[in-house]
Amino acid sequence: KNEVEQSPQNLTAQEGEFITINCSYSVGISALHWLQQHPGGGIVSLFMLSSGKKKHGRLIATINIQEKHSSLHITASHPRDSAVYICAVTGNQFYFGTGTSLTVIP
Amino acid sequence: DARVTQTPRHKVTEMGQEVTMRCQPILGHNTVFWYRQTMMQGLELLAYFRNRAPLDDSGMPKDRFSAEMPDATLATLKIQPSEPRDSAVYFCASVLRGSAYNEQFFGPGTRLTVL
Numbered sequence A: 001k002n003e004v005e006q007s008p009q010n011l012t013a014q015e016g017e018f019i020t021i022n023c024s025y026s027v028g029i030s031a032l033h034w035l036q037q038h039p040g041g042g043i044v045s046l047f048m049l050s051s052g053k054k055k056h057g058r059l060i061a062t063i064n065i066q067e068k069h070s071s072l073h074i075t076a077s078h079p080r081d082s083a084v085y086i087c088a089v090t091g092n093q094f095y096f097g098t099g100t101s102l103t104v105i106p
Numbered sequence B: 001d002a003r004v005t006q007t008p009r010h011k012v013t014e015m016g017q018e019v020t021m022r023c024q025p026i027l028g029h030n031t032v033f034w035y036r037q038t039m040m041q042g043l044e045l046l047a048y049f050r051n052r053a054p055l056d057d058s059g060m061p062k063d064r065f066s067a068e069m070p071d072a073t074l075a076t077l078k079i080q081p082s083e084p085r086d087s088a089v090y091f092c093a094s095v096l097r098g099s100a101y102n103e104q105f106f107g108p109g110t111r112l113t114v115l
Helices: none
Strands: A004-007 A010-014 A019-025 A031-037 A043-049 A052-056 A059-064 A069-074 A083-090 A094-096 A100-105 B005-007 B010-013 B019-024 B031-038 B042-050 B053-056 B065-071 B074-079 B088-095 B104-106 B110-114
Touching: A004 A083, A010 A019, A019 A031, A019 A083, A019 A100, A031 A069, A043 A052, A043 A059, A043 A069, A043 B088, A043 B104, A069 A083, A083 B042, A094 B042, B005 B088, B010 B019, B019 B088, B019 B110, B031 B074, B042 B065, B042 B074, B074 B088
Parallel strands: A010 A100, B010 B110
Antiparallel strands: A004 A019, A019 A069, A031 A043, A031 A083, A052 A059, A059 A069, A083 A094, A083 A100, B005 B019, B019 B074, B031 B042, B031 B088, B042 B053, B065 B074, B088 B104, B088 B110
């Protein structure tokens, strides 16, 4: 049983498309994180959410605590957005999703 | 610019050898995390420290792994003896203001291969 589920596992999009990655969790949490891991392996923390919505450039993250669900949106996608996006939740323990591999084609 | 550094970046060793990985958190950050990433398991939290004290190391195999913070500028993760199943990328991350819920800054990772 996975405490954090992400969908889709793999996603291919054309440059310029609007992208949504979903994360559902089954445990009580204090915060939810979205991480980005580029092909070279480096990890960057994109957002930390405990409620509502956050926006940074073309990235938007939302969370619905009642539904235990979060989404990461990328507007006007670009090939440099190609990466693995990982959802993680923190509460009594840390749980990680298995990641969504995004490829944006020029 | 401030960043988390990890050494070594790559390590190849033989089964049974001791491995020590080092992490220098961003100056002023006093919460440090150790993660392991494998293809099979993905990312896993091994341990984390706040103000140099271990807060949670439940994700770490106790018989062979140990994590310490000898001082505020250095965190170490040691495996003794190492086994092939320890092969993974080990990431360190640090957090500003000591809150586990704030943005984490990740180091570049140490890629460990145990033959």
